[in-house]
Amino acid sequence: MGWVSGELYDASWVEQYFDEFGAQEWDRLVKNPSREVQLAVHNNAIRRFVSCGDEVLEIGAGAGRFTQTLSQIGAKTTVTDISLVQLELNIANAKLYDFDRSVSEWKKLDVCDMSCFAGESFDAVLCIGGPLSYVLDRRDCAIAECIRVTRPGGAIIFGVMSLWGTIHQYLDGVLGYTPEDNAKIIETGDLTQANSKFANHFCPMFRSDELREFLQSHGLSVEFMSASSGLSAVHGEALNEVRADEEKWNELLRMEILACQQPGYLDAGTHLIAAGRKANRETEPKVDRQTLR
Numbered sequence: 001m002g003w004v005s006g007e008l009y010d011a012s013w014v015e016q017y018f019d020e021f022g023a024q025e026w027d028r029l030v031k032n033p034s035r036e037v038q039l040a041v042h043n044n045a046i047r048r049f050v051s052c053g054d055e056v057l058e059i060g061a062g063a064g065r066f067t068q069t070l071s072q073i074g075a076k077t078t079v080t081d082i083s084l085v086q087l088e089l090n091i092a093n094a095k096l097y098d099f100d101r102s103v104s105e106w107k108k109l110d111v112c113d114m115s116c117f118a119g120e121s122f123d124a125v126l127c128i129g130g131p132l133s134y135v136l137d138r139r140d141c142a143i144a145e146c147i148r149v150t151r152p153g154g155a156i157i158f159g160v161m162s163l164w165g166t167i168h169q170y171l172d173g174v175l176g177y178t179p180e181d182n183a184k185i186i187e188t189g190d191l192t193q194a195n196s197k198f199a200n201h202f203c204p205m206f207r208s209d210e211l212r213e214f215l216q217s218h219g220l221s222v223e224f225m226s227a228s229s230g231l232s233a234v235h236g237e238a239l240n241e242v243r244a245d246e247e248k249w250n251e252l253l254r255m256e257i258l259a260c261q262q263p264g265y266l267d268a269g270t271h272l273i274a275a276g277r278k279a280n281r282e283t284e285p286k287v288d289r290q291t292l293r
């Protein structure tokens with residue numbers, strides 16, 4: 001992408017954006033059936049990689065939707081976010097919905113600097129809802145920090161914004177951009193102030209193959225990839241009827257979870273989810289005594 005590391009990322013813009021977004025963050029994934037599908041697909045990914053008793057670092061935890069999931073699994077979570085307002089909402093929701101007992105601590109931090117944690121401190125790291133997107137050209141630093149604090153063999157789950165999935169979901173709006181701006185966004189994946197006059201939310205968006213290669217280039221073995229929705233992504237209000245019928249709703253969620261992992265659907269949702277595992281320490285190389293003679 002040709003970025004010079006650290007030129008684009010503006011931590012204070014991200015912090016202010018989510019401070020101002022405030023309590024809307026708690027409702028974001030339940031405000032309509034389409035978002036509830038995304039919540040269910042993310043929860044499925046978390047449940048595959050986090051087990052009861054795991055010590056988990058949650059990065060960019062926001063108001064706590066997934067802190068609650070981690071609590072239901074029985075994990076012990078260190079909750080972090082760059083936005084103090086989001087952390088305060090997380091604390092309030094944890095008390096209100098009774099998941100505060102499964103939180104070890106709440107800490108304000110930027111994923112690019114987690115020096116407050118020693119290496120190999122956590123069984124799993126959860127970084128979904130975009131922190132790896134928001135850090136723009138500091139993504140190498142962010143992922144290196146996530147890997148550093150994870151124990152060998154531990155899982156790291158990322159959720160980032162999806163380029164083609166966002167276009168899929170918001171096609172009407174995208175067609176309102178000039179072809180030149182769209183060409184720049186598609187070429188680079190970046191939604192920036194310079195190329196998107198109508199957007200109020202700026203971040204790079206990933207293609208699924210690019211995300212996989214990025215994680216692998218940092219030594220993670222990618223064990224799981226999923227869109228955040230695929231089958232029902234653009235069905236909008238038509239999903240209200242399905243939501244009202246429990247049997248159909250459960251069937252939709254079951255099929256979504258399967259379909260979202262199909263290569264043909266990976267780029268269909270607004271977000272991409274990927275889980276990688278940190279390599280186990282290599283065992284001491286075996287010395288062949290014959291060759292030493």
Ligand SMILES: C[S@@+](CC[C@H](N)C(=O)[O-])C[C@H]1O[C@@H](n2cnc3c(N)ncnc32)[C@H](O)[C@@H]1O
Binds near residue numbers: 014018065083128129
């Ligand atoms: C869209 S919300 C997602 C919240 C939650 N993880 C979810 O998926 O529902 C993104 C969160 O990431 C936080 N965030 C963004 N950039 C971050 C960074 N560089 N370091 C830590 N947190 C960050 C924001 O403050 C915000 O609370």
